[in-house]
Ligand SMILES: [Fe+2]
């Protein structure tokens with residue numbers, strides 16, 4: 001994994017300065033385009049074509065239209081809630097936009113070389129552009145917007161080899177699906193918690209993410225070598241843990257946002273992790289043992305450390321004192337993550353012939 005910082009330009013006045021990059025902020029990715037173009041997907045081409053046909057139908061063509069309900073003042077969402085709300089919109093917009101950039105670039109580079117993948121990426125980038133645009137428009141309700149052009153140039157890009165791109169994007173699409181649908185279903189049952197109209201759009205929105213996830217599922221199956229050996233089992237374990245831990249730490253740090261829409265951040269994450277883990281078992285050879293109490297005991301320790309790290313960073317102590325205070329917390333988090341990684345996963349590849 002290599003990060004290449006790009007040269008930033010000045011942000012225009014009135015436009016939100018992008019949040020500072022940390023290990024937990026949404027990332028932008030790049031890959032080896034030649035290797036991706038040379039990928040043979042013929043083993044599962046029929047399924048891929050069927051998914052692309054669904055993309056072409058474009059079920060959400062008319063979905064992302066702002067209606068009457070947006071046309072009001074949102075000043076009553078104020079104080080800390082407003083801050084957390086804006087942060088939620090910004091992070092979501094950045095994550096969606098990151099998907100757009102990667103898929104768009106892939107479709108451009110693969111055009112004429114790998115037409116099936118190129119078309120799939122092109123149509124997924126269409127969806128992600130819509131999602132990012134809709135979130136960015138929502139930010140204007142709070143008198144802010146993100147300069148996506150600036151973001152494109154100023155963010156650093158993380159390099160992943162193609163097979164890692166597929167594990168990571170598969171998981172991020174599926175976890176995105178479960179995150180959106182879980183919020184949607186909660187607000188459907190508790191309409192008094194729906195403090196802003198964007199959540200109403202999540203039901204159809206998450207179906208885009210679900211279809212994107214299915215596309216990557218099909219690409220992975222076209223390449224059984226990504227799924228059927230001990231290296232695959234280790235990498236799937238690594239990516240599942242990274243995605244779950246990143247979400248858990250991020251969300252518990254922002255539990256106030258979830259409380260504002262009537263959700264307990266920890267319970268919400270446990271539900272999303274459980275569902276995403278189950279879903280991943282349809283294609284990954286292993287899933288994590290998330291029912292083992294040790295799993296959340298260790299994640300809770302990481303989340304508590306992360307919150308303390310945030311408090312130390314925000315304090316007025318001199319730099320060297322902060323470093324000394326942070327060190328044991330960082331070491332403990334690293335230890336917890338290693339212990340989590342070493343927890344025996346659950347083999348699911350033996351059940352595949354039955355489940356499929
Ligand atoms: Fe999306």
Ligand SMILES: [Fe+2]
Nearest residue numbers: 173208209212
């Ligand atoms: Fe997506």
